[in-house]
Amino acid sequence: MKNEASTSHADRHVRLFGRENSALAYEIRDFLRRSVVDFDWIELQSNADCQRELGLPVLDEIRMPVVVLPDGERLFEPSVRELAHKLGWITQPRLKEYELSIYGAGPAGLSAAVYAASEGIQTVLIERSAIGGQAGTSSLIENYMGYPEGISGAELAERARQQAVKFGVDILLLREGIKAEFVNNRIRAVMADGTQMVARANICATGVEYAKLDLAEEDRFLRKGLYYGAGASEAQMCKGEHVFVVGGGNSAGQAVVHFAKYAKRVTMLVRGHGPKASMSKYLSERLASLSNVEIQVNASVQSLIGEDCLRQITLQDNRDESQQTVDTRKLFVCIGGKPNTEWAKDTPIIRDDQGYLITGPDLLNDGKAPECWPLSRMPYFLETSVPGSFAAGDVRHGSVKRLASAVGDGAMCVTFTHRYLRETM
Ligand SMILES: Cc1cc2nc3c(=O)[nH]c(=O)nc-3n(C[C@H](O)[C@H](O)[C@H](O)COP(=O)(O)OP(=O)(O)OC[C@H]3O[C@@H](n4cnc5c(N)ncnc54)[C@H](O)[C@@H]3O)c2cc1C
Incomplete structure (x- = not known):
């Protein structure tokens, strides 16, 4: 079919x-x-x-x-x-049971899908939204190997999707895994639409969710002037506008550079003394070279004002708590996030205090596996505290939060999946 x-x-x-x-x-x-x-x-x-x-x-x-x-x-x-x-994109699973189910079609999940299927593993990839994850929202990724001119995140993801499909991966879009149980060496996941997915092994590549500002009016203005993430689709609509971007990391930096091509002025609002030390050097240099970009440090957004849509924001200078209200119709929030691991809360999968999935050597205490670990062998490098259940990309405790690392994790998980499937034949 x-x-x-x-x-x-x-x-x-x-x-x-x-x-x-x-x-x-x-x-x-x-x-x-x-x-x-x-x-x-x-x-x-x-x-x-x-x-x-x-x-x-x-x-x-x-x-x-x-x-x-x-x-x-x-x-x-x-x-x-x-x-x-x-548009014909919501497909039904072809099989009652897969060898491998992958949750999340960001870079980690897509990479795992391509490698798994190319190596003959029957694979299903489940994504609750669009392909590409966080990377899919990036207007231009400039530090991914092999693309000297950079590539848009959406295009990179679409290429990976085509590759995965070519190797025979079943992709189910707009499905969200919300609950899981592990029985008889199988993962049974329940989807938000009530359907179930059964597989012998699984890779969780559900990434992170954008953090919110925690302001009273956020829901009212969401997508009506207030956007989480870089909102690349909005860039064209920023012509002639004064745009504000909250955040001091790489994703905020990229958003600023992208919006600067369209907007009259872009202000980057940074809570601390300057952009994060983790920001890539090329991005800081790019920001410094743009004449319509300014970086406002020690700044935080205090309130959102408008009727049907956002018209103004109140900014606070964190040094003396003085406030000013400025006009804007576009506020983009790029301040990182928390991992999508709610589905794991009632399972024996161990998470850290922020919710990231702990894997491999990080599970060991004094060289011993956790009590819930049922096997005599130690967990594989990217294996969680449930045998055969792996974590890849940003969702993993200690991950680097970079595209290439997510892709690497996805590929590496497949090697361990092979070993696990052989063990449980
Ligand atoms: C704007 C922006 C620009 C960036 N630019 C760069 C860059 O230039 N270079 C770089 O190295 N890194 C960059 N990054 C970081 C990089 O994109 C991430 O590190 C990478 O996307 C992580 O991939 P991931 O697959 O682990 O997770 P994600 O990309 O977060 O993907 C997770 C996917 O899982 C899905 N999902 C979540 N929960 C469920 C569920 N329960 N069921 C099904 N699906 C689910 C989500 O919808 C999402 O599609 C950028 C990030 C952003 C936001």
């Missing part, structure tokens, strides 16, 4: 119509962009726009946004799931 996901997403042109500050339109744009789908975004402001673009007379009477699919079908106010379904 041909996996629907094997066709290139790029050959399907979609048109999206909607109002400027629609949260759903943002969600759809973000999903399409991360999935490398060619699309036009057409903003509708008046009945005349509506008549001209859609042949419908009254703007207020339309359920927006409207998506026009490549075959001309119109979807009114569709969910991302509905849209993905219409």
Whole structure:
């Protein structure tokens, strides 16, 4: 059976119509962009726009946004799931049981999928959102080996997806693993939609979730001026704007450089005395060279102000707690995050105090495996405290939080998966 996901997403042109500050339109744009789908975004402001673009007379009477699919079908106010379904991307598992299930299709999960399937392991890759994970939101990755000019995260992920599909991986998009149990050398995972997935081994590559600012109005302005992550799909909409980016690390730095190409001015808000020491040298140099970029240090966002969408933010100078209110319609929050490991909380998988999955030698205490470990051998390098259950990428305790390391982890997990599958034949 041909996996629907094997066709290139790029050959399907979609048109999206909607109002400027629609949260759903943002969600759809973000999903399409991360999935490398060619699309036009057409903003509708008046009945005349509506008549001209859609042949419908009254703007207020339309359920927006409207998506026009490549075959001309119109979807009114569709969910991302509905849209993905219409584009043929939600597939059903082909097998009742797989040799390997991988949760998370970021760089670690994609790499594991490519290596596992290319080595003949029956593999299913489960992703709750779009392919690419955090890397998929990056406008330009410049430090990944083999791409001297840099590559957009979404394009890199799409190439990996095609490679995985070529080797026969089943990819299930918009499915989220929420619970797991380990019985008879099998992992049984329950998905958010109630379905179950059974596999002999599994790799958790669920990465990290963006941290929030912890402000009262965050939910109200989410995707209506306030965005978590670099929001690469929004860059075009930043023309002529004064954009603020919160964060002092690599992802914030990249976002600033990208937005600076479109925005009138970009202010990077850093809580401490300057960008993080971990920021790559090339990025700090790039930031310093951009005339429309400024770095405001000792700064934190105190409140978000607006009616239907964000219009102003209040900033505090952390040295003397003085405050000022500034106009902006675009605030991007890139302050790292916490691991996606809620699903593991009722399992014997050991997590550290921040929720990262502990693996291999880090599980040992005085050279001894934890009490819950049932085998005479020690856990393999990337194996969690449950035999056959591995962790790769940012979700792993002690991980480096870099694309190449996530890809390396994914590939390495496959070697251990082989050993584990042989042991439990
Ligand atoms: C904007 C930005 C720019 C970056 N730029 C660079 C760079 O230039 N160079 C570099 O080396 N690194 C960069 N990084 C860091 C790099 O992207 C990460 O280290 C890398 O993506 C980690 O990969 P991962 O697969 O471990 O996790 P993630 O990328 O976080 O992917 C995890 C995936 O798991 C999915 N998921 C989570 N929970 C579940 C669940 N329960 N069920 C199913 N799926 C689930 C998520 O939706 C996500 O797709 C950047 C990060 C960001 C945010």
